[in-house]
Amino acid sequence: MNSKIWLSSPHMGNNEFNFVKEAFDTNWIAPLGPNVDGFEKDLETFLGNEVHVAALSSGTAALHLALIILGVKAGDEVICQSMTFSASANPIAYQGALPVFVDSEDRTWNMSPELLEVAIQDRISNGKKPKAIIVVHLYGMPAEMDRIMEIAKRYEIPVVEDAAEALGSTYKGQALGTFGDMAILSFNGNKIITTSGGGALVSANEAWIKKARFLATQARDNAPHYQHSEIGYNYRMSNICAGIGRGQMEVLKDRVEKRRANFDFYKKAFAANTDISFADEPSEAYYSNRWLSTVLVEETNGVSRESIRLALEKENIECRPLWKPMHLQPVFANAPYYGDGTSEKLFEKGLCLPSGSNLTEDELHKVATHIQECFKVSADPVV
Numbered sequence: 001m002n003s004k005i006w007l008s009s010p011h012m013g014n015n016e017f018n019f020v021k022e023a024f025d026t027n028w029i030a031p032l033g034p035n036v037d038g039f040e041k042d043l044e045t046f047l048g049n050e051v052h053v054a055a056l057s058s059g060t061a062a063l064h065l066a067l068i069i070l071g072v073k074a075g076d077e078v079i080c081q082s083m084t085f086s087a088s089a090n091p092i093a094y095q096g097a098l099p100v101f102v103d104s105e106d107r108t109w110n111m112s113p114e115l116l117e118v119a120i121q122d123r124i125s126n127g128k129k130p131k132a133i134i135v136v137h138l139y140g141m142p143a144e145m146d147r148i149m150e151i152a153k154r155y156e157i158p159v160v161e162d163a164a165e166a167l168g169s170t171y172k173g174q175a176l177g178t179f180g181d182m183a184i185l186s187f188n189g190n191k192i193i194t195t196s197g198g199g200a201l202v203s204a205n206e207a208w209i210k211k212a213r214f215l216a217t218q219a220r221d222n223a224p225h226y227q228h229s230e231i232g233y234n235y236r237m238s239n240i241c242a243g244i245g246r247g248q249m250e251v252l253k254d255r256v257e258k259r260r261a262n263f264d265f266y267k268k269a270f271a272a273n274t275d276i277s278f279a280d281e282p283s284e285a286y287y288s289n290r291w292l293s294t295v296l297v298e299e300t301n302g303v304s305r306e307s308i309r310l311a312l313e314k315e316n317i318e319c320r321p322l323w324k325p326m327h328l329q330p331v332f333a334n335a336p337y338y339g340d341g342t343s344e345k346l347f348e349k350g351l352c353l354p355s356g357s358n359l360t361e362d363e364l365h366k367v368a369t370h371i372q373e374c375f376k377v378s379a380d381p382v383v
């Protein structure tokens with residue numbers, strides 16, 4: 001069997017191991033230490049805009065703390081983009097709150113500003129103003145942040161950016177993760193950079209980030225004994241993982257460039273194929289890290305995103321349908337949804353192609369060739 005071509009696999013640089021070794025040499029084997037502080041500083045410098053960062057055990061944990069800090073409680077409602085990974089919505093349920101799902105628009109595949117406003121007005125007229133808005137930058141593509149922030153400000157609802165997939169992307173030259181009242185990042189194994197597992201909470205509000213660090217370390221009051229006035233969590237990042245993160249920050253820019261080059265490669269390779277289309281950046285304002293290269297497949301002659309996915313699977317090439325929208329998930333069957341069918345159409349046609357920054361030219365060619373073959377076979381007359 002050929003060696004597997006992964007969707008998105010970890011890609012270490014030169015220094016990750018040195019930071020981890022330093023943690024061993026100095027015995028900082030704990031969820032605190034110089035690497036945790038250093039990684040937070042690196043992220044703050046990279047993101048700019050005077051944000052503060054708390055390094056945490058996962059992006060999901062970061063989103064959970066964001067909702068707690070915003071005061072989301074049982075019975076509250078939180079608006080969330082439907083087209084996303086379940087981790088964007090699960091923390092709403094952790095709080096006993098109700099997710100209200102909003103559909104995407106078809107340029108960025110992210111939250112539709114029009115439908116967001118429809119949802120807000122309808123929830124208010126039903127007697128409940130949403131407590132927060134979770135907007136996602138899917139596959140690294142910036143959401144329409146100007147319009148979303150304008151609507152959120154007008155209704156005075158805080159915005160949490162789920163930038164788990166979007167570290168290194170910008171909107172109007174400004175880093176994603178610095179637009180909302182808070183933002184979360186993920187460093188899971190398949191993200192653009194990884195700490196094996198990890199995440200971060202980002203905010204310009206320093207008090208909130210301090211609060212996040214406090215809640216993430218079991219909410220210990222300032223006393224010599226263990227005293228607690230609030231429910232705490234064990235959500236801090238390990239100093240070992242943060243060491244990997246410090247090394248990864250040194251190569252983040254290269255990783256973005258390579259992922260964007262993957263996208264350009266696929267776009268060129270399928271330029272003549274009218275059944276395959278791409279989500280281009282809608283204007284100069286949008287700069288995507290192209291975490292995953294995605295295509296839409298127009299079903300023709302039995303060739304669909306699923307037939308392509310299965311054909312590639314046979315070749316030991318990993319592809320994945322786009323995220324199945326949250327309003328179609330059995331677990332969220334009872335959640336309200338405001339949509340026009342955009343995310344359903346994307347889910348039906350969309351495929352994520354191998355996109356790692358460690359893919360070789362040969363591997364990219366192999367993926368493209370096997371996809372083109374799917375169309376050739378179907379074009380042949382059946383004898």
Ligand SMILES: *Cc1c(COP(=O)(O)O)cnc(C)c1O
Nearest residue numbers: 058059060085087088164186188
């Ligand atoms: C990966 C991801 C998360 C969760 O991050 P973890 O670090 O895996 O908990 C949240 N939202 C989106 C959109 C993601 O892709």
